[in-house]
Amino acid sequence: CQFSLFSWKGSRKPDVDSSDSWMSEPITSLDELKQNGDDMKCKMEAMIMRIQSEFVHAVEKEELEEGGKKFLVDRWLREQGGGGITCVLQDGTVFEKAGVNISVVSGILPPNAVQQMRARGKKMKGANLKFFAAGVSSVVHPRNPHIPTVHFNYRYFEVENDDGEKHWWFGGGTDLTPYYLEEKDVVHFHKTLKKACDGHGKQLYPKYKKWCDDYFRVPHRGESRGVGGIFFDDVDEPSQDKCFEFVTDCAESVVPSYLPLVQKHKKDGVSYPEREWQLLRRGRYVEFNLIYDRGTKFGLYTPGARYESILMSLPLTARWEYKHSPPEGSREAQLTEVLKNPREWV
């Protein structure tokens, strides 16, 4: 594996130093990001700009090696404050659809969003709260069914009460959705995420691995969306800086956890039934995202939401067959078994 995790440990440079390689100018001006290097809002924006660039370039390298396409870069501003940078690679050679999005938004939270947050354990007073949110999110749907789909999202929130009291927290996660089960690949993926977590407490990986299994469950089918990974929300301990370091380590573990799987399988032969199975599984992916995913629903229900960036997570193509059931003992049935009964991988 060409990627070595934690190689920079102890010598991490400020994220703004990488600004030359960012996908576009940031949402906040570079000068402001540099001048406010101690403000978490600016630190987070610089970090997600760097992560976006690193991930886009790693994915694009695999695509261009096969003579494929480059990412389109779409910088957008929001009338109500803030904006985002959406990078999309569509209908490529290695990747059918890959989206890497950052957004940095602020404004007033509508009452139903406040409600949503309260339900998640945050106690906040007032009907309309000032908020700030910055995050990076990505979904990569490769063309080859032997390469899994990956999804990650790392985010930071600030909310201010009517009486000026401030709350902040981090959330995020990375998870894998294979079409065929390659145990070694899944173990590599989970091990890499565990390594990122372990530096911040041995209890984190088991807790966030379980949270991921619970979150990406599709109740009506009694199966998970994929083979999991890590998922967390409401992280605000032991300190803002420690939380930021943790989230940064998680975000940096995406490339070493996933890219080796792309490299390993991108030239695998594919049969017609394998492609059909992939499309059916993509239908299941759409079901989870549109019916259950809190982020998607919350996003779409917010007036003025940029739905193109939210729905970027959907595959280019998906398929639904009535009562499709893979033959007993097939590799397709083997995957289904693991989705019904999540395993421990490390």
Added chain:
Amino acid sequence: CQFSLFSWKGSRKPDVDSSDSWMSEPITSLDELKQNGDDMKCKMEAMIMRIQSEFVHAVEKEELEEGGKKFLVDRWLREQGGGGITCVLQDGTVFEKAGVNISVVSGILPPNAVQQMRARGKKMKGANLKFFAAGVSSVVHPRNPHIPTVHFNYRYFEVENDDGEKHWWFGGGTDLTPYYLEEKDVVHFHKTLKKACDGHGKQLYPKYKKWCDDYFRVPHRGESRGVGGIFFDDVDEPSQDKCFEFVTDCAESVVPSYLPLVQKHKKDGVSYPEREWQLLRRGRYVEFNLIYDRGTKFGLYTPGARYESILMSLPLTARWEYKHSPPEGSREAQLTEVLKNPREWV
């Protein structure tokens, strides 16, 4: 047009008389349906059995004329009471996916379902209510993009309070989702539905046409799912029998409103971009059904729901492209314009 609406008027036979042509034995025994011909639960079951058979046979005739497939018939029973008959034609010559489902279920309503009903204006006391529901629902996705997708659903509910007080009501509708706008086709479709409504009051079509436009709206895209039709719920006046007659007339208008469109376009030539556009529009169809459709969400959230019958409405294939926008002045843009600004067709 080979179909003539209302030709039987004044001489309507009991629906059980058509039992020889039903797709399978009913959920309730035929003897029981015959003996309880005055009970609306039995009348409704016999009616939807007949409608299912008539619609399946009309669709299948178009398919078989082109050497295609027959419907599969899947009768299922529900542990908690009742069951259904799901008829599916998949990957055919004329039809990519067509599902015609009846269900007759009874049991105890879970509290969140009670809540859902209360929100719709029905005042019912008690946490767990005895209920009965019978309905026919169908979605037809033709292969040719010049034939629209059609959806219809007609249903009857009974709910009993803790103190024995009974409520009943009917709901339903038929609506059309074209990929290319053929004004004549849309006018024919709406005119046929209007004719079915008009016999029961001139105010009904305008009211239910508007309700349909409002219901099938996709807020995040600012467009409608299709060109509408009729939609109604909570219908319980002037009498149970009059309501049943109205719903029966609506259900019988599906074949004459839609099948002429299939006949007219099933041999139309199709270009590759037309097929691509159809798949993109099918993605939008999936968005509506999974994010907003009350019936789908309510169904999937109900424990023990038969998700295969609920998700039968999804197309065989769908597609999502980032920021797809049809060229100005194209036929695709013309459709989009009508979806953004619903029109009066009659």
